[in-house]
Amino acid sequence: xSDYALNPHYAADxxxxxxxxxxxxxxxxxxxxxxxxxxxxxxxxxxxxxxxxFKEKFPNRFVEIGxxxxxxxxxxxxxxxxxxIPFTSSYAAFSPGRNWEQIRTTICLNDQPVKIVGSxxxxxxxxxxxxxxxxxxxxxxxxxxNMVVIAPGDAIEAEKVTRAIAENGKPTxxxxxxxxxxxxxxxxxxxxxxxAYILRSGSDVSLLGTGAMTYQLLMLxxxxxxxxxxxxxxxxxxxxxxxxxxxxxxxxxxxxxxxxEEAQIAGGFGGAIAELLSEKLPAPLKRLGIHDxxxxxxxxxxxADFFKLTAITMQDEVEQFxxxxxxxxPGY
Amino acid sequence: xxxxxxxxLKHKVSAVRxxxxxxxxxxxxxxxxxxxxxxxxxxxxxxxxxNLRPSQPNWSDRDLFFLSNGHCVPVQxxxxxxxGYFDKEELMTLRKFGSRxxxxxxxxxxxxxxxxxxxxGSGLSQAAGVAYTLQYIDAQPHxxxxxxxxxxxxxxxxxxxxxxxxxxxxxxxxxxxxxxxxIQIDGNTEDVMPLEDLAxxxxxxxxxxxxxxxxxxxxxxxxxxxxxxxxxRPSVIIAHTIPGxxxxxxxxxxxxxxxxxxxxxxKNALRKLRTLDGKIxxxxxxx
Numbered sequence: 001x002s003d004y005a006l007n008p009h010y011a012a013d014x015x016x017x018x019x020x021x022x023x024x025x026x027x028x029x030x031x032x033x034x035x036x037x038x039x040x041x042x043x044x045x046x047x048x049x050x051x052x053x054f055k056e057k058f059p060n061r062f063v064e065i066g067x068x069x070x071x072x073x074x075x076x077x078x079x080x081x082x083x084x085i086p087f088t089s090s091y092a093a094f095s096p097g098r099n100w101e102q103i104r105t106t107i108c109l110n111d112q113p114v115k116i117v118g119s120x121x122x123x124x125x126x127x128x129x130x131x132x133x134x135x136x137x138x139x140x141x142x143x144x145x146n147m148v149v150i151a152p153g154d155a156i157e158a159e160k161v162t163r164a165i166a167e168n169g170k171p172t173x174x175x176x177x178x179x180x181x182x183x184x185x186x187x188x189x190x191x192x193x194x195x196a197y198i199l200r201s202g203s204d205v206s207l208l209g210t211g212a213m214t215y216q217l218l219m220l221x222x223x224x225x226x227x228x229x230x231x232x233x234x235x236x237x238x239x240x241x242x243x244x245x246x247x248x249x250x251x252x253x254x255x256x257x258x259x260x261e262e263a264q265i266a267g268g269f270g271g272a273i274a275e276l277l278s279e280k281l282p283a284p285l286k287r288l289g290i291h292d293x294x295x296x297x298x299x300x301x302x303x304a305d306f307f308k309l310t311a312i313t314m315q316d317e318v319e320q321f322x323x324x325x326x327x328x329x330p331g332y
Numbered sequence: 333x334x335x336x337x338x339x340x341l342k343h344k345v346s347a348v349r350x351x352x353x354x355x356x357x358x359x360x361x362x363x364x365x366x367x368x369x370x371x372x373x374x375x376x377x378x379x380x381x382x383n384l385r386p387s388q389p390n391w392s393d394r395d396l397f398f399l400s401n402g403h404c405v406p407v408q409x410x411x412x413x414x415x416g417y418f419d420k421e422e423l424m425t426l427r428k429f430g431s432r433x434x435x436x437x438x439x440x441x442x443x444x445x446x447x448x449x450x451x452x453g454s455g456l457s458q459a460a461g462v463a464y465t466l467q468y469i470d471a472q473p474h475x476x477x478x479x480x481x482x483x484x485x486x487x488x489x490x491x492x493x494x495x496x497x498x499x500x501x502x503x504x505x506x507x508x509x510x511x512x513x514x515i516q517i518d519g520n521t522e523d524v525m526p527l528e529d530l531a532x533x534x535x536x537x538x539x540x541x542x543x544x545x546x547x548x549x550x551x552x553x554x555x556x557x558x559x560x561x562x563x564x565r566p567s568v569i570i571a572h573t574i575p576g577x578x579x580x581x582x583x584x585x586x587x588x589x590x591x592x593x594x595x596x597x598x599k600n601a602l603r604k605l606r607t608l609d610g611k612i613x614x615x616x617x618x619x
Contacts, residue, residue: 071490081447109448
């Protein structure tokens with residue numbers, strides 16, 4: 001039932017890995033080649049956010065803003081008034097972490113197609129600690145009218161996402177992770193804004209992932225398979241607008257839902273799914289992610305284990321959920 | 333540039349002030365002092381300084397105006413209506429349900445507005461984005477972007493981020509008027525959060541600084557000319573104004589910052605505003 005072109009080696013121990021933001025860097029440069037209205041603004045993190053690729057190619061369309069995130073997005077809003085398509089980048093903790101009101105007023109209410117690119121989102125920024133581990137960004141951006149919110153799953157998809165949002169004409173938040181992330185998609189895998197994709201078909205549970213968590217769910221589905229549990233893996237890169245149909249169709253088949261995100265489940269991706277299900281299809285839901293607390297220093301692997309954001313560390317909780325909670329069947 | 337005489341410009345200013353009072357009375361809420369104090373600056377911008385085509389609000393060669401202190405928008409609406417962007421009757425819909433004239437300006441609602449503002453401190457940086465584009469990307473040296481900010485607004489950090497940015501890039505097509513009326517909601521600016529040495533602050537950020545009487549049309553025109561002729565720095569014009577200017581019971585009183593006149597007060601205010609100039613004009617026009 002799934003015709004998604006998965007990387008045939010995705011489950012191998014030596015699966016290729018790349019930071020998701022690297023795909024953004026390539027995508028922005030490619031978008032800049034086809035559209036000369038694209039400009040890039042950065043707040044003193046040009047290499048970290050991979051905007052350097054665009055800067056090298058189009059120095060005249062790159063603006064260094066310095067460490068001033070409020071200025072970053074408002075200067076971009078002004079440039080959008082002049083017909084430009086501005087991409088702004090910083091760490092997600094600072095943009096959209098610090099400049100939410102400017103994004104709300106001068107970009108969303110003002111309906112300008114400024115792109116907010118938040119890199120180093122989630123816990124994977126590791127040793128930097130809680131201050132830099134942005135976990136609330138999905139909630140902050142998702143609640144804004146006019147805003148599109150996307151968290152790509154790997155570097156290949158990030159490149160496609162970047163090229164797509166360059167042309168969508170809307171305020172858009174692009175959430176990027178720092179760590180090297182396994183490549184599970186291919187050049188042939190589809191990406192369209194607002195679409196969710198079934199990566200593996202199953203009948204016992206829908207595993208909904210966004211960002212890098214999708215890969216962990218793919219691996220989890222293989223572990224569950226060995227235990228006789230048939231899991232459907234759904235990748236949801238676009239958190240807003242959410243693909244209600246693909247998600248609800250999947251849940252109608254499976255009757256149970258697990259969500260996974262490297263973010264606060266409250267108001268985040270899990271929150272979005274909870275809202276959808278409670279109104280349209282109230283199937284049992286288990287939300288994996290960060291539960292109302294901040295991160296802390298540690299290696300990315302230590303933190304992923306501690307917060308149970310890996311296939312191995314998720315499995316007990318998911319298995320228990322599947323074994324103890326009956327499937328929802330509409331019409332009961 | 334406009335071709336009105338100073339006397340004609342003065343008449344436009346008087347008409348704008350009267351409209352501010354009428355629209356605020358009709359709205360029943362809103363800000364009185366700031367818009368009245370800005371009447372000369374904003375009217376002179378719309379009628380004399382800026383290159384505009386009211387029938388083509390998005391004309392590709394226009395100058396741009398960014399009102400950074402969005403609560404003063406009645407003066408902008410009044411000047412726009414007077415200039416012919418829309419019918420003056422629409423002014424009476426200010427702040428009402430379904431109106432294009434929102435309580436704080438919204439670009440997507442009304443053609444001719446360049447930005448959406450209200451939360452303070454962000455209009456200057458948006459205008460800086462425009463100025464950067466004009467100077468470095470689109471290379472249109474004949475176009476200018478004008479900004480009006482309040483003085484209380486200068487408490488905002490975003491302002492100084494923008495001041496640094498414009499200074500670094502020497503955004504010479506950026507011209508900022510600061511409405512230096514010395515009041516903000518909680519009292520006098522120098523009590524709430526002192527701004528002085530204000531000129532020195534902007535100079536130190538690399539700006540060309542002028543100080544003028546913000547009620548003197550000739551000074552406003554001259555300062556704008558000087559600003560446009562300054563090709564190696566952004567320009568700021570500190571326009572000293574009287575909050576509530578023209579209505580004696582509002583002048584200098586910070587309590588009128590965020591209050592609209594009731595019917596009696598509006599009647600009195602209009603009487604105060606009908607100066608000798610106004611009478612001559614009205615008689616001359618047979619009104």
